[in-house]
Amino acid sequence: MDTYFLPISALQHYAYCPRQFSLIHVEQAWEENYFTADGRRLHERVDGGESEQRKGIRYERSVLLRSDKYLITGKMDLLEVHLEEPHKYFPVEYKRGKPKKDDWDRIQLCAQALCIEEMRNVTVSEGAIWYWELRRRVPVVFDEALRQTTQAVIKGAHDVRVSGKTPAPTDNRKRCRACSLVELCQPDTFRKDKSVTYIKELFESDEETP
Numbered sequence: 001m002d003t004y005f006l007p008i009s010a011l012q013h014y015a016y017c018p019r020q021f022s023l024i025h026v027e028q029a030w031e032e033n034y035f036t037a038d039g040r041r042l043h044e045r046v047d048g049g050e051s052e053q054r055k056g057i058r059y060e061r062s063v064l065l066r067s068d069k070y071l072i073t074g075k076m077d078l079l080e081v082h083l084e085e086p087h088k089y090f091p092v093e094y095k096r097g098k099p100k101k102d103d104w105d106r107i108q109l110c111a112q113a114l115c116i117e118e119m120r121n122v123t124v125s126e127g128a129i130w131y132w133e134l135r136r137r138v139p140v141v142f143d144e145a146l147r148q149t150t151q152a153v154i155k156g157a158h159d160v161r162v163s164g165k166t167p168a169p170t171d172n173r174k175r176c177r178a179c180s181l182v183e184l185c186q187p188d189t190f191r192k193d194k195s196v197t198y199i200k201e202l203f204e205s206d207e208e209t210p
Contacts, residue, residue, distance in 0.1 A: 006157055008065065008074030008111045011150070014157040015104045017175055019185060021157060022166040029184050056083050065115035070154050076112045089116050091127040098133040103149055105129050106140050110150040113142050 007025070014021035023029045052059050058081040066073045082088035091112045095105055106129070113124040128137040140146075160167065169176060169187035176187045 003071065004158075004161065005066065005071050005073040006154070006161070008072050008076075008108060008115070010157060011072070011111050011153050012104045012108045014160070015102070015107050015153050017170040017172075017179065018156065018160055018167040019169050019187075020179055020181055022160050023181050023185060025157075026161055026164060026166060029181060053083075057081065058083060065112055065119070067111075067115045067118050069118055070111070070114060070151070071158065072111055072115065072154060074112070074115075079116070087122070089120065089122055089124050091116060091124065092130060092137070093127070094130045094132070096132045098131050099129070099138050103146065106146055107150045107153050109140050110142050110146050111154065114147075114150065 010021060010025050013024055051061055060079040060081060061077065063076045063079045064073075065076055076091055077094045078092040080090040080092060082090065091109055093105065093109045093112070099105075109127050109129060113127060116122065116124050124142060126139060126141050128139050130137045169185060169190055173187075176182050176185070179185065
């Protein structure tokens with residue numbers, strides 16, 4: 001049985017582009033750009049804080065997470081534990097940019113919630129993402145739709161890793177331009193080669209037809 005624990009941060013890579021995920025987590029390729037470096041510095045600053053308690057809330061930082069059910073692990077930026085009975089657990093993730101229309105950030109936070117639920121035998125119904133550009137939190141509700149999306153991403157990422165095969169580039173070219181791995185990935189070259197191969201196979205198929 002494969003018991004590899006997937007980094008929670010890898011789920012965002014898979015949700016953004018399965019090929020990016022594979023290049024990083026299967027082929028072990030990585031290129032840092034301004035955005036990734038700035039995001040890393042933000043997390044280092046956040047993770048360096050001490051745990052504290054005030055006004056009935058305990059603030060736990062750099063919390064280690066693990067789920068044996070989903071085979072994921074990681075470290076979260078901040079967990080707020082509201083100390084009224086029963087305790088309420090509220091995960092907070094820090095991001096350097098601004099809110100996105102897609103679920104990439106919410107998936108990462110939801111995966112953290114799944115780990116907390118398993119580790120502490122509780123239900124986590126909501127959390128928040130703090131965006132540097134906004135200087136405020138954006139609430140996230142862990143509804144059934146987001147949970148199913150997150151579980152599907154977890155499964156998809158595990159499947160790609162086990163297969164060892166790097167998927168084709170995303171069809172969304174805007175994502176390629178913003179990706180730190182674009183020079184290693186060479187998505188336009190791959191798409192071009194793929195088109196040539198497809199046309200060749202198409203004509204060979206026609207020639208074989210009686």
